[in-house]
Amino acid sequence: MPDEYAYPYEAPEFLRGQSAKEIHRRMLDSLPQGIDKSEGNIPWDFTRPPALEKAEMVEFTLNETVKLMFPQWSYGKWLDLHGEKVNCIRRAANRASGALSVTGTKGTVIPVGYQFATPAELTSSVLFEAIESVSLDGEPDSKGQVTRQVPIRALDGGLTGNVAEDAVKLMVKPMSGIAYVTNPEAITGGAEAESDADYLIRILDAMRNGSSMTGCVADYIRWGKEVPAVGQVIVDPEWPDPGLPEQFHYLDRLGRERCAGAVRLIIVDSSGLPANKQILDAVYIHIAGDGPEDIKRLMPIGAHLTVIAPEGLTVNIAAEVQLEEGADVEAVKERFRKNLAGYWLTVGQEAVDDEIGHLGYIRWVQVGAVLAKTLGIIDYTGLTVNGGTVNIPVEHVQYPVTGEVELIVQA
Numbered sequence: 001m002p003d004e005y006a007y008p009y010e011a012p013e014f015l016r017g018q019s020a021k022e023i024h025r026r027m028l029d030s031l032p033q034g035i036d037k038s039e040g041n042i043p044w045d046f047t048r049p050p051a052l053e054k055a056e057m058v059e060f061t062l063n064e065t066v067k068l069m070f071p072q073w074s075y076g077k078w079l080d081l082h083g084e085k086v087n088c089i090r091r092a093a094n095r096a097s098g099a100l101s102v103t104g105t106k107g108t109v110i111p112v113g114y115q116f117a118t119p120a121e122l123t124s125s126v127l128f129e130a131i132e133s134v135s136l137d138g139e140p141d142s143k144g145q146v147t148r149q150v151p152i153r154a155l156d157g158g159l160t161g162n163v164a165e166d167a168v169k170l171m172v173k174p175m176s177g178i179a180y181v182t183n184p185e186a187i188t189g190g191a192e193a194e195s196d197a198d199y200l201i202r203i204l205d206a207m208r209n210g211s212s213m214t215g216c217v218a219d220y221i222r223w224g225k226e227v228p229a230v231g232q233v234i235v236d237p238e239w240p241d242p243g244l245p246e247q248f249h250y251l252d253r254l255g256r257e258r259c260a261g262a263v264r265l266i267i268v269d270s271s272g273l274p275a276n277k278q279i280l281d282a283v284y285i286h287i288a289g290d291g292p293e294d295i296k297r298l299m300p301i302g303a304h305l306t307v308i309a310p311e312g313l314t315v316n317i318a319a320e321v322q323l324e325e326g327a328d329v330e331a332v333k334e335r336f337r338k339n340l341a342g343y344w345l346t347v348g349q350e351a352v353d354d355e356i357g358h359l360g361y362i363r364w365v366q367v368g369a370v371l372a373k374t375l376g377i378i379d380y381t382g383l384t385v386n387g388g389t390v391n392i393p394v395e396h397v398q399y400p401v402t403g404e405v406e407l408i409v410q411a
Contacts, residue, residue, distance in 0.1 A: 005201050007072040011063055018058040024051035071203050075196050083199065086206040090199050093157030094229035096190030097278040100128070100168055100183050103147040108136045108177030110150050115172035116181060118163055126163055127155040127172065128187070136177070145179060152183075153278070154190055161190035162271065189279050191229035191270045202226075215263075215300040223287045223298050224265055229279050231270040232345045234310075236352045236396070239264045244304055263299070264306040266348065268399055272341050274309035283307050310348065310399035315340075315362060315392070318406040319371060319383040327376035333407050336374045343370050344400040351396040358396035364389050381410075 027047040028037045037043050067073035071082035080090055102110060112133050117125040131153050136146040152168070154161030168183045194202075202225060212219050217235045224233035240249060241262035248260045267275040267283055275283075284307045289297030299305055317340075323332060343366060351360030368383050386392060394400060 005204055009067060009073050012066060015058055015062055015066070018055060020052045020055035023054050023058075024048055027051055071200060071207075079196055079199060079203070083203045083206075086203060087211055088199075088203050088206045089226070091191075091194040091226070091228045093193040094189060094191040094279075095154045095157045096161030096163070096187045097131070097151070097153040097276060098183055098185060098187035098189075100130075100150045100152045100181055101147055102134070102136065102150050102178060103145050103180040104136050104178040106136055106138070106140055106144075106146045108175070110134045110136075110175075110178070114175070115155070116152060116168050117170045117172055118167045119170060123160075125170070126160055126168075128152040128161075128168060129155055152187070154187070157190065158192050159190050159271070161187060163187045188271065188273055189229050189269055189276045194228075213298065213300075215303055220263060220265060220287070220299075224267065224283050227279065227283050227286050229270050230267060230275065230283065231272060231341070232268040232348070232399075234266040234268075234345070234348050234352055234399075236264040236266065238262055239306075241304060241306060243306075259304075261302050262304050262306070264308065266308055266310050266352070266397070266399065268310065268345075268348070272337075272344065273401060274312050274399065276309070280307045280309060308397070310397055311395075312401040313392075313394055313398045314403040315400045316386055316403040316405075317367065317371075317384070318404075318408075319380045320408045320410050321371075321380045322378040322410050324376050324378055329407055329409055332374060332376040333405050335376065336371060336407070337402050337405060339370050339374055340367075340400075340402050343367070344402075347394050348399045351394050351398065354396070360394040360396075362392040362394060362400055364391055 024047060027050070028044065031037060031043055031047075035043055068075075068078045071079060074082055083089060100116060110130050110133065112130055114130045116128045116130075119125065129152060131151050134148050134150045136148050138146050138148070140146050163183070163186065165184060165186050166182050168187065169181060171178060171181065202222075205222065209218055209222075211222075217237060220235045221233045224230055238258040238260060239262050240257040241259045241264070244259050244262055248262070250258055250260065252258045265283065265287075267280060269275045269279055284305060287298045287307075288305045289295075291297075292301050321329075321332070323329065347360040347362055349360070351358055354360065362385060364383070364385050367385050368380070371377060371380055371383065383389070
């Protein structure tokens with residue numbers, strides 16, 4: 001969690017010094033003088049259990065009560081209640097989605113809800129269902145078969161639904177007329193329910209920034225992140241939308257074409273990948289509703305919203321590292337990947353904000369800084385980014401995607 005959201009808990013002063021030993025000492029001190037208070041005698045034995053009970057109540061129960069009173073230390077359903085006070089609702093798990101290529105006899109109909117699966121190899125099969133009814137129509141190939149794309153969605157929410165290309169190959173119940181199925185592209189967009197740590201960040205942002213509905217950049221970021229499986233939101237305000245009439249277009253002070261009322265959101269999913277169509281559609285509906293008359297519409301009347309996914313720019317990183325004693329290289333690698341996600345957002349936003357060439361840069365020295373700050377790293381040498389040590393340009397519709405990360409532990 002970023003430092004600005006981290007609040008180490010410190011017990012209030014009135015709850016300190018309340019150990020069972022201290023409480024028991026005070027109880028014995030309050031007894032009349034002249035009686036034997038040594039261990040094993042009745043006064044000592046009778047006061048010890050209440051001291052233990054009170055210590056537990058103070059050191060655990062009351063401290064936990066204090067924590068639940070503030071979102072910084074709250075958790076679970078209690079954190080949900082803090083979120084509701086600022087209209088910030090925890091995001092539910094999201095089901096992965098994509099497209100399946102189905103080949104079979106012309107006229108075969110794949111109904112809504114028909115199930116497909118990945119083979120059960122090292123893990124259990126992942127189940128998917130058709131979300132539209134599709135008929136295998138069109139011109140047959142040389143074998144007399146027709147291939148159509150069928151939109152599918154995982155049966156269960158979570159990361160398990162994110163599978164690689166050519167992973168979905170089976171039908172749960174074989175259907176006459178279907179010869180072959182596969183997913184030509186990866187199935188993406190699956191996400192777990194929002195963790196307490198991620199949810200806390202959004203709650204604190206809402207508390208600090210308020211719940212504005214004016215349609216400023218911060219509003220669009222907040223609205224976008226309210227949608228399940230959204231990881232990052234980059235706002236491109238007044239972009240030159242070709243779909244709006246000419247009278248909305250103008251030249252800014254730098255001579256660049258802008259478009260009044262046009263807002264473009266560039267969406268990256270919670271796995272750091274360009275968002276799929278299901279997520280993009282969900283973001284659009286959440287913000288724009290079904291039209292200007294929709295009372296649930298969030299954006300101002302007159303605004304024109306476009307929601308896109310960036311073009312992924314794969315970034316492969318390699319380095320030799322010196323680890324802290326006991327550190328596991330795979331755990332360090334995973335932390336490094338998470339830290340890179342925050343830096344990639346900076347690069348993506350830089351490309352949008354750049355007033356000259358709409359370029360951001362993956363800076364070699366900054367990647368090194370992210371690696372150096374990763375928990376478990378003492379030092380590193382030989383860092384390369386995409387095989388080199390130069391800065392890599394990123395266009396405003398691109399977004400860095402972490403590829404291979406090779407950390408070689410120094411002997």
